[in-house]
């Protein structure tokens with residue numbers, strides 16, 4: 001007999017759907033992730049300057065984004081690359097929230113920064129490179145802030161669930177999972193978008209799940225197609241890198257959209273998002289008793 005998902009993921013029971021717990025909705029400000037609205041998070045890879053961040057925040061908000069992304073602490077391939085503005089970056093993110101009403105998500109890279117980042121951020125991002133950093137995940141979870149858990153570069157879905165289980169065991173059910181591409185033998189793209197993993201996660205887990213078409217492809221010209229694939233696979237939202245002038249970006253310019261490209265992507269995705277929202281809403285109506293709102 002075929003192995004059940006319950007057996008396969010038996011090590012992480014709290015991540016799996018169960019009777020009375022079909023869907024978690026993570027509430028941030030006035031936003032519900034995993035509810036009836038498809039949520040787009042957008043913004044620069046790194047916070048660079050006030051002008052860069054404010055212009056981006058206003059532009060992505062007008063195009064329909066609900067959450068501003070932007071790294072103040074950056075995990076970089078080279079120690080000589082820009083490492084982020086740190087506290088100054090967090091302050092700029094908070095100012096952008098004040099100006100635009102967007103919620104903010106930003107990465108925390110070290111246990112010792114959790115308290116500081118949690119003071120500013122609405123959602124703490126755990127980056128791919130830290131998905132197996134148990135002490136960081138536990139500390140971030142204990143802050144009580146909602147968390148965006150990005151799948152590691154070489155992590156299986158079971159590994160991602162393990163990270164989520166750890167956060168839940170540390171008292172934090174406010175989790176959003178993110179498929180951001182994994183390492184495969186393909187080198188033409190930065191990573192390989194594992195679209196079926198989104199379908200799998202949505203089938204077996206109650207946690208809201210989003211797609212990151214920017215890091216998944218590493219290429220501006222593939223971002224909107226990868227976003228559409230993520231939506232079709234059942235994602236509850238997207239996280240997308242946007243920059244006023246991607247060619248001069250301090251990090252991840254190759255995969256960042258400019259404002260016009262983001263506007264065009266959002267307009268092109270609208271019918272796909274509308275279809276996905278129909279599904280999300282009918283699921284909520286059918287599962288009314290088993291939706292858990294956290295946050």
Ligand code: PEP
Nearest residue numbers: 045127128129150180215
């Ligand atoms: C990012 O979001 O800019 C980032 C570094 O993502 P990841 O951890 O998925 O590489």
Ligand code: MN
Nearest residue numbers: 045241251252
């Ligand atoms: Mn990036």
